[in-house]
Amino acid sequence: MDLIDPETLKAIQSIWAQIEIFFRSMVLPSRLWQFAIILGCLGIAHLGRMWLAPKVDDWARQHELSTRQMRAAILLRKRIRGMIFVVLAWISVFVLSEMSSFYSRRFLVDLAATLVTAWLVVGLITRLINNRFLRRIVTWGAWIYVTLHYLGFADEAASILDGAAIDLGGFRLSALAVLKALALTALLIAGARIVTGRATARIRGNEDISPSMAELVIKVMQVVFYGAAFFIGLKSVGFDLTGLAVLSGAIGVGLGFGLQKVVSNLVSGVIILLDKSIKPGDVISLGETFGWINSLGARYVSVVTRDGKEYLIPNEDLITGQVVNWSHSDEFxxxxxxxxxxxxxxxxxxxxxxxxxxxxxxxxxxxxxxxxxxxxxxxxxxxxxxxxxxxxxxxxxxxxxxxxxxxxxxxxxxNGISIPFPQREVRVLGGSRLDVTASGENPQAGS
CATH class of the missing domain: 3.30.70.100 (Alpha-Beta Plaits)
Structure with missing residues (x-):
């Protein structure tokens, strides 16, 4: 049995042939001066960044910027070099296209301008993803894809990845399918995060919704959106979710015995949200802990005391224990x-x-x-x-x-009102004897 199937081997040979042709064409005079133009644009862009970056810093210090504006300023500062290069590269492409003798000799400059533009666009769009780890995965995946696409290697790379596959009981799982699933699921989760984040802000800002009901709606919305993003991402690339359901059921039975406390806290959290026994802002006492509810979590409740300590109390303790809610029905x-x-x-x-x-x-x-x-x-x-x-x-x-x-x-x-305190008098009666012991001697004295 061959280690590499014929289709994958053919794709690898095709990519290698294109790479050889590409590097051989680089030594042509028409390509060398295109390299010179690209290097010149890059050098000017670097000098422009050295000149503009301090000015951006000074402008940011002189103005009171919000958190969003400060992030935008930092984002602009990091990409000054790339933006200047894109402007100069496209200007070079336009000039070369207007010169009839050089119209067909602008391939490398056009390619460099297109690639850097695509990289900048990807970097700006992925900034919408708040999770840093997820943002890096999506960013690098998109950069690799657009690079292969504009270099003309996308079909061959897809063929190689599709050839790297294993059969799982009649289901073919390839590296290409896994990458597609990861990319699509990451995008859907990022979209769900953006939607739930904005919806959460609106729900919490709505005074017509009680705090406990708002937290319940937010939790349900997050479960629905994130769950839908995960399963849609898997289903869209051909994964059979039937086997996954059976496997998850078996895993759930096993985990249920080991995670009884966790499940109990999760269910208790839902009960707390439904019966509205406590809500954010309530002042409660539980044992030696006295403070106000800062937030309601899926597993615990955050209680902040007067001395600044934050206690994370499991939801089960609030259901099974005796809780004094000082502000349950009113604030009096x-x-x-x-x-x-x-x-x-x-x-x-x-x-x-x-x-x-x-x-x-x-x-x-x-x-x-x-x-x-x-x-x-x-x-x-x-x-x-x-x-x-x-x-x-x-x-x-x-x-x-x-x-x-x-x-x-x-x-x-x-007003002359006295507050008494206990007082004791010691009297030595006449005729009694007082024994005093000192330094090993036992003198006696009458009184």
């Missing part, structure tokens, strides 16, 4: 403070001073009155509870408690 939150005063102080005055002190704090609501009640008679104080309301729990609870306590201290100090 009641806070209780406990304190005690001396038995010598009038409790009626204490209650009035406590309510007045709480209402003097800016974050305490005036529309919902604060109240103060006696909760018991302690060992050394009369115990009270002060209750007040706030409507901005996202701003923190400890700080507003501290502000109210400070207002209570100032009000009690100004």
């Amino acid at each position: 939150v009641r806070i209780d403070l406990t304190f005690g005063t001396s038995y010598h102080d009038d409790p009626h005055e204490v209650r009035a001073l406590a309510v007045s002190a709480a209402q003097s704090v800016p974050r305490v609501l005036k529309s919902r009155p604060a109240v103060c009640h006696i909760t018991g008679f302690g060992e050394s104080s009369v115990d009270y509870v002060l209750r007040f309301w706030i409507e901005d729990p996202v701003e923190g609870l400890t700080n507003v408690r501290g502000a109210v306590y400070l207002a209570l201290w100032d009000a009690f100090h100004a």
Whole structure:
């Protein structure tokens, strides 16, 4: 059995013959001065870049540019040399075409101008792909294709790649089919990314859609678009998706046992979005964690605390655990403070001073009155509870408690109200003996 089939061998021989003819034609005088024109355009383009690049940098520094404008300026700066070369090359082609004696001797200049123009266009179009790895794959694939196309090697290269194939149970898988599938799938995924990105911005900016429903719509849209791009890319180049479905089913059963937690978190995330129990911006408490919801992910919820820490809490914990949502139905939150005063102080005055002190704090609501009640008679104080309301729990609870306590201290100090604390007295009775031990001696003293 031959290692290379006859059709592939014939294509390789054809390409090699064309390469030999091409290089032999390069030594002709008419081609040498075309090389000189191309090198001259390239040299002028390089000098032009050295002159223009600093000016672009200075212009960018002098103007307050947005992120998009800054990216455009950087993109322009990187391609100055290529753009100048394209302009000079096409001017050379036009001049040579106007000169009847040189009309048929502009092949190399025309080819160089066409190739560089195609490379620039590909580089600009692929900038629409945000993913860096995917953008590089598409860019290099497109550059190779346009180069082979304009050099006249596209059909032979396709024949060689199509000849490199394997048979999988009656299905022929060639290198050409794989490359087509990768290229088309990459383009479709890039298109899906652009569409979902813009749709996501519009959905999140729509005030008529609740945050939880917006996140659910975005997740479903991403799954549909990316899934459709993947399967359409495979189907369009002849892949049989029936076998893929059977294989994916078998793999899914195996992974299901090992990824129970992951699947549980995914399902819990969907349930959270559907029942709207929590949504971005809500203030929650879960165990020792207190903060506000920053984002809802497919596997976890991001909670940011007041000290700047970001906790990634699995969705399953929010479904199975006890979660305190301080802003589920509304933003109003009641806070209780406990304190005690001396038995010598009038409790009626204490209650009035406590309510007045709480209402003097800016974050305490005036529309919902604060109240103060006696909760018991302690060992050394009369115990009270002060209750007040706030409507901005996202701003923190400890700080507003501290502000109210400070207002209570100032009000009690100004009106002679004392806050007792436990005191202990030690008495030495007459006739008792006190033993003191020091440096191995045991002196005794009477008192």
